[in-house]
Amino acid sequence: MLPFERVAIIGMGLIGSSLARAVRALMPTVRLTVHDADADVRARVLALDLADDVTDTAAAAVVDADLVVLCVPVRAMRAIAESFAADLSPGAVVSDVGSVKGQVLTDLGAVLPKGVALVPAHPVAGTEKSGPDAGFATLFANRWCILTPGPDADPAAVARVDAFWTRLGANVETMTPAHHDMVLAVTSHLPHLIAYSIVGTASDLEGVTSSEVIKYSAGGFRDFTRIAASDPVMWRDVFLTNKDAVLDVLQRFSEDLTALQRAIRWGDGEFLEALFTRTRAVRRTIIDAGQDTDADDFGRPHGS
Amino acid sequence: MLPFERVAIIGMGLIGSSLARAVRALMPTVRLTVHDADADVRARVLALDLADDVTDTAAAAVVDADLVVLCVPVRAMRAIAESFAADLSPGAVVSDVGSVKGQVLTDLGAVLPKGVALVPAHPVAGTEKSGPDAGFATLFANRWCILTPGPDADPAAVARVDAFWTRLGANVETMTPAHHDMVLAVTSHLPHLIAYSIVGTASDLEGVTSSEVIKYSAGGFRDFTRIAASDPVMWRDVFLTNKDAVLDVLQRFSEDLTALQRAIRWGDGEFLEALFTRTRAVRRTIIDAGQDTDADDFGRPHGS
């Protein structure tokens, strides 16, 4: 039995359009209604045939839905949910894919009516691209999806959202919003912050031209530019809504970087080699856990 | 006409063994003699048939060579060059592939005899792997190779080393060792330092277990682990020998990161979005310059 029969997706960017494609591929009998605020995107979604219906308003999309998934930047969620709250069917489940969960639980909880279950979720999967053409059906396959229901969440609704993501090929975990936000601050938000920062630094140095930075980027820098090419609005919202956890891990990172700086200044080769040996082992565990490819250089093409 | 006819490679790790394979593939009539300090590696090189001769000492490898290429960590070069200096043929050219050039020019210049030309080089190409099995013939194809001859270098020797790398498919540039070391501090050494640091930080936090870090690493962290899996000894030597330039750009990075931290603390969304928009554009120029693949997520496999 399908966990949901009439799904509405609000926001047809990378994640929303991937979700639509995955639902189409893996639950083809689900009736899928989608909305995007941008008329050009709606036209594109129709042209790509990603849904049964494309509506001009979010409210029109949710009317019959038994599951509504918000796929917009974190700080845009509350206003959109407010705009459709009155149109939700009784018994509907509302979920989302936002990269920050504490704020989403608060924001959506504040505007959703009684009788509607809220089950926030975060599929830990993505690419650096945006928009409806960037999505693909296998994005969530074999990736983790974290559910962060509030303390009063309806267990039946949580189980259905779990079943939904499992059907899409994801591995589902549940944790508190606060713990999610701390874990993701480490594994995702800090790495993005650092990448944005280093790409910014490298682009405005005296002494080294930006064409030199581009030319010799294969030495390591180009990896950071991929992450730092991620959607600006999405990431602005992540940092503004997960401020405390991000500042916390950033503080730790700065201390560790200062220790490394000191080791370089004083020529402490043992310190450096010991750290680098330890970090090499971390890579091994990530590959063994199936979280990355073992192909050299991510399997990038060489010699072409 | 071949730029060199008898090439000796000292050190058969990732770069040395890639160079051997590339020479075999693209200049098959060159007589190739190689040495590695490790007997197991020498046996492996024989088994893989990567050279015409494998010698037990560096001195034995260089005897007849008209080109000797040192492919060992930067701080190991001087002692090895000292060990074979007396055995070099008059007119031989000595080069290397070290990631730092100022120190190499000084170290090799101090021990090489008169009548031997020194032309340091750095192919800006690599992977996170080490050892003779990690190499491949196309590593240098379409990548940059930077020559950093000293002020008194023999122009004819420089032209021959240029021709050698061009034959291997690389695009050759020439610059001063000091400028090389500053450019690479930005495009390679700082990114590696940051990656090592963040992987270290993430592995010892309270509140987030390391198995959680591994599990949810697809959010961005796993990219950093690839870089932080690079050879510990090689990178120790890079930081110890390019200390000034690395500390300089690290200082700039720290200032920029502090500005970002401040923007997050004060909720300055405009600052964040403006930076993230600028860095997204840098990615575009790297792809347009042919320095990286445009495939989503580096073309990593999805859904497998």
Ligand SMILES: NC(=O)c1ccc[n+]([C@@H]2O[C@H](COP(=O)([O-])OP(=O)(O)OC[C@H]3O[C@@H](n4cnc5c(N)ncnc54)[C@H](OP(=O)(O)O)[C@@H]3O)[C@@H](O)[C@H]2O)c1
């Ligand atoms: N990218 C990732 O790697 C990733 C991974 C996991 C979760 N997420 C989360 O997924 C969500 C969507 O991200 P994405 O990567 O799919 O981004 P995206 O490709 O840029 O798509 C963003 C979508 O949100 C809509 N939107 C933006 N601002 C809006 C506003 N003020 N009001 C209404 N709609 C608005 C956009 O509509 P228009 O068409 O009008 O622009 C678009 O449909 C975010 O919450 C993000 O945190 C992202």
Ligand SMILES: NC(=O)c1ccc[n+]([C@@H]2O[C@H](COP(=O)([O-])OP(=O)(O)OC[C@H]3O[C@@H](n4cnc5c(N)ncnc54)[C@H](OP(=O)(O)O)[C@@H]3O)[C@@H](O)[C@H]2O)c1
């Ligand atoms: N990896 C990259 O991405 C990259 C890119 C461009 C340039 N480079 C430069 O290429 C050089 C070699 O790096 P690699 O990546 O090929 O490293 P690798 O795979 O670890 O190989 C290192 C080689 O150096 C030898 N070696 C290490 N310490 C030695 C010592 N004290 N005395 C004698 N031989 C020693 C090793 O011999 P054993 O077999 O005995 O261990 C091995 O043959 C370094 O100077 C590096 O800066 C690297």
